Structures are given as C-alpha cells and as structure tokens.
Amino acid sequence: MQAISPNDLDAAVQPARVHRKLYSDPEIFKLEMERIFGHAWLYVGHESQVRNPGDYFLTQVGRKAMVVTRDETGTLRVLHNQCAHRGAMVVASDCGHAKEFQCVYHGWTYHLDGRLKAVPLNHGYPQDFDTKSPRTAMTQVPRVESYRGFIFMSQAAEGKSLKEHLGYMATSIDDMVDRAPDGEIEAAGGVFRHVYNGNWKLYLENLCDAAHPWFTHRSSIDAAQQQSDEVYSDGTGEIAIRQMRQNGAPYSFWENQVGIWTYPNGHSYLGDYHDDSKLVAAMQDPVFRDYIAALEAKKGKDEVKRILEVRRWNSNIYPNLSFMSSFQQLRVIHPLAVNRTLVCTYNFRLKGAPEQMFRNTIAFANIVNGTGSLVLTDDLEIYNRIGIGLASDGADWIEIGRGYLSDVRDEHGGLKGKNSTSEVYIRNMFEAWRGYMLGETAAANEMKASA
C-alpha cells in the first residue's frame, strides 16, 4: 500500500468539494485516528458520572478502551484500560466504585490514577523491575480538563487549552447547564447505543443538516401531519409530533427562520429551529410552566429571559460531541472503522426542575433518537446508503458547496450561513480536518481571526 502524502491530503479538500476517499479509505481513517483523535480535545463524559473519589466509568476513543476515574485526591484521570503486565483489559464493569483496580489475569493491582499498587510474586521479576516506573502503570492520558462538568481529554501532551479549543462554542455548554434551576445537571437514565455502517464524519454532518428532513424524514412528517390534534394529550408524544410536523416545514421556513453558525476548530450549531417557544411553551405545557417558576425563583426573571432566548438545536463540538442543550440530550461519536461508527446517546436531568421534565426528556429521546425511533432510523438508513454509494466507485468528488461565498462573518469570530441550508458547517469541519491532518490548525485559526 502506498503511503498517503501531505499533497494527497491537501488535494482531497477543495473549497466546495472533497474527495470521496475521505469517507471510504481505511488508510485515511487510520491517519484520522492518529492525527485528529490522537490530538484533539475529545469529550469523554460528565462529572456526575464520577462524582466521588473511587467512581469510574468506561469509555473508548476510536477502538481504544479507556477508564475515566476520580482518584483519591479528587482529580479526574483517564487511563488506557490495559494491564502493564501482559496487556489484559483491567476494568470490565461499565461503571462503578472501587478502591483500586485489579487485573483478573495475574492480580496486578493499580491505584485509581493508574500507578502500580501490588504485584504478586514480585520476587520473581528481574532486578531492574521497577514498580514505580510508568512502564509498570496503567498509562494515563496526559491532559484531562473539564468545563462546567463536561470532561474532555487530549492524548497530546501539549497544545491549546480546552477553553481555547471550545472558544465561543462554550456558550452551548453554558446553555445546557444554565437551564438547571440549581445550576447543575446530571447524566441519568442510561445510554442508547447504535452502530451504523458508515463513516464517523457523516453523523456530525447530519446533525446540522437543515436540507434533509423534508426528504429523509418524509414518513414521520406525513404520519404526524395526518394525526388528529384530538388524539394526543400527554406532553411527551405531543412534543415529538410537533417536531415531526416541523420537519415538514417549507423551505422558506428553513431558509429564513433557522440559522447555522460555525466557529474555529470545526464547531457549529443549528439555531432557532425547534426552540421552547415552538414546542413545549407553545403547548401551554403545565410542567414547563412549573419549570419556569422554579428557574425564576433561583435566577430571577431577567436571567431566565436571557436563558430561554438562547435557541440552539444541535451543537457540534468537533470531532466527537453533539448535544441538544434545550432538550438535555448528548451524543458521543466513536469511530470504529472507516465505514463503521458507534454513537452513544445520554440524557441529563436538570437539578431543581420538576421530575416530569426529565421523564419528558427520556420520552422525547425514545421517540426521536432511540434506536427504534421513527426519526433516527431514517438517518441510519442514509448513513448506510452513503457507505454503499461511495463504495460503488462512481464520481470521485462530493459536493459541499451550497451557500459557498454567501456565508457571512458573525461577531464572535465565526462564519454564519446566509441561511440554514448552507453547507458551511461541513466546510468548517473540513477546515479543522485539514488543520489536524496537515498540522495547519494554528495557521488556519490565525487567518480566520484576522479575516
């Protein structure tokens, strides 16, 4: 196999199109895992999942198994889940509480920060066997930082800070947390997992794609439009039906009343789409009214007005996170192979909000994003079709040029589509992609800032 040169990579991303091999070439996928997932800040979980020293949960970065722990001193750690003896996975439970981690093969035992704690038959090892050496520890990921409870890690020992990486997109995380009357959220209700036969980039692309619902989600739009208003009265089903109906809004709505915003490092959000005023508030939902009362009691009317005027649907933090701040739902993208991707979806409880709000969040996730949902399954079918289509060896180029040159600069240093159907968010992700793959991130950001 021929090595991929920087020139190949450079030529594969053009201003308004990209080469299809970026979605289908296993060698490029390998490079992405090394240069993007091996360097970028990646979301790994939420602090509510490791509230106390000794708490841990498992995650993965691409195919690498990882353990996220809070050690005895309260510090967050991310460890490679690999025994330093002969390589077995050490921690097997998805989550839990432990004083130490013990490998069940030969009993090597580790502290919560990965340092070796005990080795059976220690006398049998050579004289230079050093139990204090990093070589006999579970390897730690060098950088772990959290922003308002959201934990990120980077496998690069140096580079921009998490705050620099998030930039203005930190305001989407703020929106998720600010909506909690007690100022805190917690991951709850388990996790949905689904795997599709397509490239990881397709998932992030789809979540800000305002041009696809009319076609892709046609069956649920039709069903929702035929549904009589008399039939549904419990809030959760009604919210989902409203969303399905709104997916069928005419292009004039998408083009004029929805917005797509992008920011440096590949981030973006789709705004003004299904906000509170179009869904829960529009239904005169009594639970939502109680929630507003709880929020106002803690934060005051002015702050609540400010919070509810933040109208974001999906926020994407490149390269592995997407969340819906107003519906407390979050998805983590785990690339497994060039044409295989795992997505894990989590829901969050707003502390201090009526419990029914959380039940609505779960019900909404079930209907719209569950693995058997009427909406998500359409998107999964599309990812699979893209996988099959690209493998047919047809046209070499993929067009991502809609809205090109009509994008406008926003006051926070990003680019905004003139209307929401611009493919600016895909071009923006490929700009970040180039930065990681060709080592141009810093230069690209400087150019953006000075443009």
Ligand code: FES
């Ligand atoms: S492989 Fe873990 S103790 Fe031997």
Ligand SMILES: [Fe+2]
């Ligand atoms: Fe969709």
